[in-house]
Amino acid sequence: MPEKGDRPLNQPLVGLVMGSQSDWETMQGASEILDRFSIPHECRVVSAHRTPLDMVDYARGVKGRGLRVIIAGAGGAAHLPGMIASLTPLPVLGVPVATPHLGGLDSLYSIVQMPKGIPVATFAIGKSGAVNAGLFAASMLALGDDDLLRKVEAYREELVEQVHQMTLPRP
Numbered sequence: 001m002p003e004k005g006d007r008p009l010n011q012p013l014v015g016l017v018m019g020s021q022s023d024w025e026t027m028q029g030a031s032e033i034l035d036r037f038s039i040p041h042e043c044r045v046v047s048a049h050r051t052p053l054d055m056v057d058y059a060r061g062v063k064g065r066g067l068r069v070i071i072a073g074a075g076g077a078a079h080l081p082g083m084i085a086s087l088t089p090l091p092v093l094g095v096p097v098a099t100p101h102l103g104g105l106d107s108l109y110s111i112v113q114m115p116k117g118i119p120v121a122t123f124a125i126g127k128s129g130a131v132n133a134g135l136f137a138a139s140m141l142a143l144g145d146d147d148l149l150r151k152v153e154a155y156r157e158e159l160v161e162q163v164h165q166m167t168l169p170r171p
């Protein structure tokens with residue numbers, strides 16, 4: 001099997017987990033970014049309240065399987081990111097998924113208001129948060145990977161070019 005350093009190339013580095021299939025529409029924003037940077041990742045549905053034992057098994061296993069970062073998205077009483085963070089020393093990036101009744105403020109507050117001791121890095125509500133969590137994971141992994149760092153820099157240069165190409169209907 002081809003390898004990079006001491007790990008197989010297809011070994012997932014990021015675990016992308018979400019509380020429901022319905023979160024995928026939002027969370028795929030993170031997966032697309034990770035794909036763009038060729039960062040191997042796995043995508044799982046793990047519900048903190050519907051499949052708590054699966055969640056415990058998953059969170060306890062990620063470090064031993066060689067993952068480096070977890071991105072966890074959930075909506076409503078969104079305890080998934082915090083619970084996973086309580087079960088693993090790996091960094092957990094939390095994405096609040098928008099909800100029909102409270103617009104995702106419920107998800108945001110649930111994720112961002114972690115009591116001291118168990119941190120969850122919390123991103124914006126919805127797709128922007130998912131995309132930025134993917135980008136943040138890429139930057140974290142790039143700390144030890146110069147090729148990946150160059151890809152992150154190239155992405156930023158694309159953003160600059162996009163803004164330079166923007167036009168308005170009047171001078």
Ligand code: RP5
Binds near residue numbers: 074
């Ligand atoms: C949460 O409940 C999930 O993260 C999802 O955002 C929300 C709704 O889940 P479904 O009813 O769509 O399965 O656990």
